[in-house]
């Protein structure tokens with residue numbers, strides 16, 4: 240795996256480990272306040288990012304494009320901000336609400352970009 244595929248897949252492992260750590264802490268402490276933080280770290284950070292990595296590994300031409308690099312940078316950064324903001328928000332720090340709102344909108348836009356990249360790559364005749 241190289242480039243964008245490699246970054247997505249390796250970071251999905253880091254998000255997965257962090258999310259599982261949080262899940263175990265929640266289970267052990269019987270305090271599930273951080274459920275949304277755990278859930279989004281797992282399903283976006285681990286599952287979605289692993290899928291992005293596999294996708295770009297299968298479509299090297301799409302992975303080599305500037306759009307794919309933009310998708311990677313924006314998705315990684317916005318998810319990182321979103322997870323920190325969710326953690327603080329559900330920890331009671333309401334001042335993190337704008338960070339959560341902005342990062343979630345930016346993440347959604349990055350997914351829109353991915354949908355364009357993937358649609359174009361998958362529907363192209365070989």
Ligand code: HEM
Nearest residue numbers: 259261262263264265266271274277278279281282285286
């Ligand atoms: C060692 C493994 C794990 C532990 C100890 C753990 C722990 C937890 C706990 C304590 C909750 C809160 C349950 C509740 O309050 O209803 C939860 C929810 C959740 N977990 Fe995990 N988890 C683990 C692995 C995973 C994995 C591998 C994924 C996804 C790939 C995942 C995704 C979710 C999701 C989506 C929710 C929210 C479910 C809902 O909304 O009802 N978890 N987890």
Ligand code: HEM
Nearest residue numbers: 274275276278279282283286287321339342343344346347
């Ligand atoms: C980045 C934009 C996103 C926003 C703003 C968002 C927002 C939300 C909100 C407000 C909830 C309800 C939380 C609650 O009732 O406590 C939720 C739940 C959930 N979302 Fe998302 N979501 C986003 C992205 C995603 C994505 C991309 C996935 C899947 C890949 C996902 C999977 C889930 C799951 C499994 C739950 C149930 C677990 C929970 O209650 O936290 N979300 N989301």
